[in-house]
Amino acid sequence: MIELSAIHRDYSVGDQAVRALDGVDLSIASGEYLSVMGPSGSGKSTLLNIVALLDRPTAGRYRIDGRDVTELSERELARLRRENFGFVFQFFHLIPRLTAAENVEMPLVLAGIAPVERVARVAEALASVGLADRAGHRPDQLSGGQRQRAAIARATILRPGVLLADEPTGNLDSASGREIVQLLESLNAGGTTLIVITHDAALGERARRQIRLADGMIVSDSDDRLPLLEKGGTGSGSGETFGADNAPGCLLRGEGEQGSCGTPVDAPR
């Protein structure tokens, strides 16, 4: 159970303060399938980083399973991150000098799990993503889809409750993209909370619950359980996704976020 209340995140770029998140309230139950959509600079990635405990909010409260994690030390955050979250990145982020098996093993190594146990778990994780026969290959010997599957095996090997996928198909052709989405959704079907961050409407709309961000605020949430003031607009929201891209505030925000406002979609960073 993830609960964000009144989360703000300000950056300072030079002498200018940029507000990446502006009062976000969000609660995500276990096992949900959630997509976060929005244009570049809308605060998607900042939200992801805060949920993932990689970044701290400037103001607001963040609770995981009822426990306030806003003020925890770095060491505790690292442990919570390891236990609760698995990451799938657009650029896979596999360590190039390590084999697929060693990359998948990395969370176990960092957690200090005994080598004997690691071998079995890595084999199991690789088999579950269909990479058993690629265990000894380095990332540069794998296709994009295979790399992302290795990354998913790595993200899930510690059996985290929440899987965070940041543009998981952004660097893949459509066929391998479909495979990856199916793999992620099957994990969600197995009970893992799945949060997908994307600007790809087709991908985002597969989620049972869809959230749209603009200017650091949630502008729509398809979950009717939560009465949101900001919620309004069209509700289904498919047409306006990129419309917000041209919002005036975006230009100011562009540097604080990783993208550029001038481009309609997230350019590769």
Added chain:
Amino acid sequence: MRPADILRHALRAIFAQPLRAGLILLAMSIGAAAVIVLTSLGESARQYVTGEFAALGANLVIVLPGRSETTGGHPPLFGETPRDLTLDDAEALLRARHIVRVAPLILGGSPVSWGGLEREVTVIGATAALREVRRLELSQGQFLPPADFEQAMPVCVLGEKLRQELFGNRAALGEWVSIGDRRFRVVGVMAAKGHSVGIDFDDTVVVPVASAQVLFDTPGLFRMLIEARSRATVADAVNEARQILRARHEGEDDVTLITQDSVVGAFDKVLRALTLTVGGIAAISMLVAGILVMNVMLVSVTQRTPEIGLLKALGADGPLLRTLFLVEAALLSLGGGGLGLLLGWLGIGVLQGMYPDFPFAAPLWAPVTAVLISLASGLGFGVLPASRAARLDPVLALSRR
């Protein structure tokens, strides 16, 4: 993370960039090898010199005319002192309780000729006692016959080199050679000794001290070598000799007595300081290598920014990342130090091959210090890059491709 896994991770990171690792190893190993070779040279020189002096005999006391305090600088050679050491002084010393042998010496240069060949050499006026005092070996014949100090005899003992120059393959024993305007019969030839402290006996001729006095027309002695009864009585022998000579020189302390221990001690100190100095200079090169480690590690941290961000996302905290990078720096510099040991020993081996007579040996502390310095400089200069890695913001680290 388990220690074995930390080690393995660091090793894989090192082997992933062989050129980088190679350069660091090279720089560090050159520094370590320099420490070992240079300290070995210094230490060997110390051992060689002190060994040579020790070979003179630990019971040896050298008596020089003149007082070092009054003259300053070097002990005077001839005639600078108000009163010479004489053969009578030498005989008086023989009566002392703690002195077993007295070898009076006169040194001078003179041409030595035989059969139309002539060579300018050092002529040593000595007595039979010199042989025991300086542990001289003979290859042919005998040394000077035992006789009173005052007894001049026309006999001489040749150094090996001088014999070779004058006689070549012909027999030297029994021949008469001219030294200055006098003739001496060759009664013995000294075995080749190589260089010895003070005097090169290979290119000398030894004649009775009384004959040398006549030859050079001087009553004064160049010096006297005294042998004490035992090592323990050296100090007593010095006191006795001083008293006897003071009594004979009208109450004046106008001689300098040098003991073997003091000479060895002085050389020992000087050469040890020299060894430490060259070793220290070499150690600076290891610090430079440490700076190289820092530079390369900083570049490495920048290159591996996404990896660092990933490790943080996967649950590594700052201290763990710091440890990982420090271990990497430590392994690199230890590897360099280890390689330097091999290079250093190899260098010593080559030097030993080139100069077999010189006792090359690295002191035990040199390799230990070299490895410790390499480790310390690697760790010391690894702190900055490691801290930078530990402090990296995972968000920024991950957002880069």
